[in-house]
Amino acid sequence: MRPFGPEPTIDTYSIPPAVRPWESVQPLERARRVPLVHIVLFVVTFITTAMAGAFQVGADPLTDPASIQAGFPFAVTLLSILLIHELGHYTLSKVHGVRATLPYFIPAPPVFVGTFGAFIRMKSPPSTRRALFDVGAAGPWAGLLVAIPAVIIGLHMSEVRPAGLDQGGSLVLGDSLLFKLLTRLTLGTTADDATIVLHPVALAGWLGLFVTFLNLLPVGQLDGGHVTYAMFGRWHRWISRLFLGVIAFLAFRGWDGWFVWIVLLMFIGIDHPPTRDIVTPLDGRRRLAAWLTVGAFIVTFMPEPISTAEPAPIFEGERTPVVWQAQPQPAASGSSRTGRFVLRFGPAPLAEHQQPRPARGIPL
Helix, strand or coil: CCCCCCCCCCCCCCCCCCCCHHHHHHHHHHHHCCCHHHHHHHHHHHHHHHHHHHHHCCCCCCCCHHHHHHHHHHHHHHHHHHHHHHHHHHHHHHHCCCCECCCEEEECCCCCCCEEEEECCECCCCCEHHHHHHHHHHHHHHHHHHHHHHHHHHHHCCEEEECCCCCCCCEEECCCHHHHHHHHHHHCCCCCCEEEEECHHHHHHHHHHHHHHHHCCCCCCCHHHHHHHHHHHHHHHHHHHHHHHHHHHHHHHCCCHHHHHHHHHHHHCCCCCCCCECCCCCCHHHHHHHHHHHHHHHHHCCCCCEEECCCCCCCCCCCCCCCCCCCCCCCCCCEECCCCEEEECCCCCCCHHHCCECCCCCCC
16 A cells, blocks of 8 residues: 555556356347347338328229339338438437437338338437437438438429319418428429429428427427537426427417327426536537527428318309209319328329429429
8 A cells, every 4th residue: 555645545456357258249149130120110111101102193002012112202202311310310329429229110001101200219328418419410400411302302293283273171281481492492483372282202301391390399308309408408497398388389279289299298208317417518519500400490390280271262242043053063083182282192184274384493
């Protein structure tokens, strides 16, 4: 032992732990293990989304299995957006030494979309707020890098029809600031001035923007919750509760789907666990990136993503009784009109004055 100086001195000794055979073999086995669950879920999700895409263009893969290939453009585009989103999280997790799983894809009945999304699990928390921000913000930005080109390409393949062709009871897709801008730049018009028949690739891009803003909600442990905690630390607790109240307000005023999100967020928790280092703030570069991420949330946000169109009132003028009544014309089948944005489900014959005009704007 050394004599104590002005301060206590502690001698440390390093004793190598005993190596047990089963401890040295198991990590190698885990590293070589094929991620069978992830692969199966991805394949099943691809099938359900491809079926949903086939139904959108009028094919029926249930009676004609070969027609499922008609849904491949929608499935490939949507799953690419989801995959790149999750790989953004996964890659930055590896950079910061955070243990994370490969993406889990969630299949759904092949109605409209065919998937409930994807997620990864972090098995160890990020050690600092800077690492937390990198992991949380990487997913939305990576997804946007695929969703924005998908919207532009899909809009070029979409059809533009005169306004006023929507039918009551159909679904209307919300129009975020970013989607409105891309529509104006690509087609030279917006859904406020025309009826746009969305191509399946454009619909997949719209869903990518939809998923982005939902993940960026500054609540709990969503991507936006990670970013908010990294920016404001313990103030995240109050921001999360404030925005939960905003969601409740929107639920009562518009989209019923917000009620589902309220229940889901209450189930997974609206608070964020602390990082090991809660003191070190974001550096200047990350603060700028964090505010840009807030901006991405604002331009993709839709208060009412999906709604039901009401039939437009028709001015009848002076009513005059008549004895002749015209026979009702059969409604064109095979298409589902959304009013502002139309989702086609199979070809529909158009009258001469309803023929689509070519899209104008930025050429690809």
